[in-house]
Amino acid sequence: MGPVHTVYGPALLCAGAGCSQQFGAQPQWIWFLSSSYVGAHSTTLMPTVSKGDGMRGLAVFISDIRNCKSKEAEIKRINKELANIRSKFKGDKALDGYSKKKYVCKLLFIFLLGHDIDFGHMEAVNLLSSNKYTEKQIGYLFISVLVNSNSDLIRLINNGIKNDLASRNPTFMNLALHCIANVGSREMAEAFAFEIPSILVAGDTMDSVKQSAALCLLRLNRTSPDLVPMGEWTARVVHLLNDQHLGVVTAATSLITTLAQKSPDDFKTSISLAVARLSRIVTSASIDLQDYTYYFVAAPWLSVKLLRLLQCYPPPEDAALRSRLTECLETILNKAQEPPKSKKVQHSNAKNAVLFEAISLIIHHDSEPTLLVRACNQLGQFLQHRETNLRYLALESMCTLASSEFSHEAVKTHIDTVINALKTERDVSVRQRAVDLLYAMCDRSNAKQIVAEMLSYLETADYSIREEIVLKVAILAEKYAVDYTWYVDTILNLIRVAGDYVSEEVWYRVIQIVINRDDVQGYAAKTVFEALQAPACHENLVKVGGYILGEFGNLIAGDSRSSPLVQFSLLHSKFHLCSVPTRALLLSAYIKFINLFPEVKATIQDVLRSDSQLRNADVELQQRAVEYLKLSCIASTDILATVLEEMPPFPERESSILAKLKRKKGPGKLPDIDENRRNVNGSSEHSENTDTTNKVSYVLNLNSSPSTGPSLLVDVFSDSSTSASVDVSEDNFSRFVCKNNGVIYENQLLQIGLKSEYRQNLGRIYVFYGNKTSTQFLSFSSFVTSSDILKTHILHCLIASYPIIEGGAQVQQILNIECVSDFTDAPVLNIQFRYGGTLQNIAVKLPVMLNKFFQPTEMTSQDFFQRWKQLGAPQQEVQKIFKAQHPMDTDVTKAKILGFGVALLDGVDPNPANFVGAGVIHTKSTQVGCLLRLEPNAQAQMYRLTLRTSRESVSQRLCELLGEQF
């Protein structure tokens, strides 16, 4: 073997600019000469494994796979290897560590190719306890990639980790910490969340271990925040910002930022430390930081992280600190004007990464007009930069600047550049940013120009972004319309240019506005009449035209060119080309015409009377034709005039299209185009309102004796007796017997979703409340009640309340549940809020059932029958015979039984069509073993379900629950 790198492919990095493209185009020819290669493991074709351990067997296997000419050949080769590995693992000869490592590594390779691996976990776990670093390392890698929730294994893995954490060997400790961070499961958090903070702040911990510990803790805090305890260590973590080792500072800054986002008050002291650190970095000569200088930029990663940390807080109150920070930001802005120290793109990227983060901080503070305007000018330069990346980011960043009252005017000066970008950028994602920025910078002074540009761009825009542009144009046209004729023109243009992308909300809105403003009605009638003259006009225009002429056609009927008959003929000429809903709308327009213009009554009645209307196959059209015809014949003019009166004005409310755009973009993404731009320091706006995962914790102990029936006691936890008067919704209750997640309740206003997890006798339910409307819910509160017997054991019951839930927003509530002993009843979730002035009361039965506290138990056939016999007393068995309510599908049945919580035991019942399961119900006081058997009878479409447990009440309840599922 020799240094043969040049033979087998292009290097990823090379010196000359542009060479990567050139090399990239070269075929890796050597690997296609495979026919002569089969079986001959020639050393020249194998890459040199110059470093570390040469696992030759692995290299041979990998090149075999690469030589496979088809998917089938690859699968064949893999199956051969899997069989080989399996036999080695099962063989009598104990494998040495090296072979074990090699085979585990092969399995990992196979898994990463996209194939399933169902063995080898045990061998990988064995490798963890090896003293040899490489074996340990491969073991950890396998576990990190293929972790499995198999509980026995997790215990063994945790054991291995525990030993390595205690080993005081820094390389071993790092491996263990990496594994925890990679897996990040709750089990691991439970086992180690207490230990890691002490490793992090201990005085004698090596720097590299501190770094790993900080990020490991960060990961656990993200996945299981409730398990990571705050404590005495938090103060000491903040002081890591002062550490000598920049690597430690970098890792610690990430951790502190995440913690500070969650509890800003606890980490306030980090502000001054971060500013001091940042100041030292930006004023340092580039060589001071040695290896932390990246292409002549001093510690760019750390700078970005520190600036990010400072965005968790408002501007510092302390004047000295504040001016020091301003100095830092000015220095960063000044550096952007200096000539580059290197021509490499890495230099400019790193430098600009810091600059953009600094600008984000300036925008976040929104308090220093000079800095904001300087930031805006800097971004303005980037708008015309030759690097596409910088143009993209400048457009994106300016979008947020446009919503500050200090910089809004400065942003507006770049309008021509942005419009130009819209016309000339070749990359659609950049053009999209330009549209966003135009939308954000729009106000009364430039609305006409921006709307016109967007409309003309719409004609050639990518299909993917058309609908969004349509919405934006419609919103801007309405918001900044001084005279409504312009508004009507704009919307009709929109329909002409991009009719397919004009959603219902848009054309509903134009009609609402025309109806509410009588100064524009005549103009609207005239314009739609003219637009309808076009030989091919979009169906949306027919809808708007039909509605508007039906209401206001009389305003233009004086002109002989648009006499009633002409109007009617024009509309009716489109009728046959339209879909059913549009035809229905036109029929309503016709009856309105009969009221407006008695002279066309006969013509219209003839149309209504024709077979194609009266006998239309569509029920809706037929009904309209019949009813309208009768109405026009029977009713007197007075009655007609009353029934068919002009539509009353619509109540003013939030524009439905704005709500739609918000839904499309997500609440945080839509720049605020309100005329009252954010006031000084709008930071409050950034914080809570968008992040509404307000967490309220409940601990609810359930305990019940077999008695049933809801309590008559007034609920002591609610301030009024609201729950008594509301019907408790149980519609979806039984659907949750065999599953844990889904929608439990939905009406026109509110959707309630649940995600639940249970372990042993503990459970946690995440309740998601989604506001389906575009209007706020006010004084939203929810609380849990249960019958008196259930309730005697409630320890805490907090009431969750939110002053406001925005339209389209979702909030989350967490309920913790503990099963004290077996129970029958279920708790009720009561919800109360104000919507549009009325108080809404909703009560939903929470799907907390006994079977949720099952742990599945695997057992052999012999064990099963032995236990079955032990539970032979008559009161221990409950049986139910019932008719199948769903198709009798084996897989569905299996899934339901597994979802019910028991283990499905194969090969226990002599009749393979029967299902047998076993599990243990965990309550705080006891555990109840449970065996079940389900016998389907396909011919009779019947089932027999038998349950045996040690408690009568449990057997009874489980049988009730499961018996309803099939």
Next chain:
Amino acid sequence: MMRFMLLFSRQGKLRLQKWYTATAERDKKKMVRELMQIVLARKPKMCSFLEWRDLKIVYKRYASLYFCCAIEEQDNELITLEVIHRFVELLDKYFGSVCELDIIFNFEKAYFILDEFLMGGEIQDTSKKSVLKAIEQADLLQEEDESPRSVLEEMGLA
């Protein structure tokens, strides 16, 4: 925080995948397929960032390999480009002018290097020296363990 990093070839072969949040295997496969399609279809001079679902994608091509990272809304795109570059530099330094085959045949090493550099989706150390020192220390430990083996023994024939 970085959500995941993918390395794939121009031919659409996935060479390395690192996920920093728990994701089901099925979803992973779907996301990989979708992203590869989007990124491979883009032209050379286009910008390196794009919006995808609720994430920002930052990608860069090095010779035959695409390096592709998914980051969150508030993360910095440019510094992520340099995360990619620093990773490539680390691979290059370790393997000595690295190419795609090094990553195929020594995939486990590539994962170890990445783990030393990024952890839980955040950067652990930005110093090239510190990261390589950690890796080389590990290699040293390893060479002490290894006793030389014959080729026949390797292939299971001895």
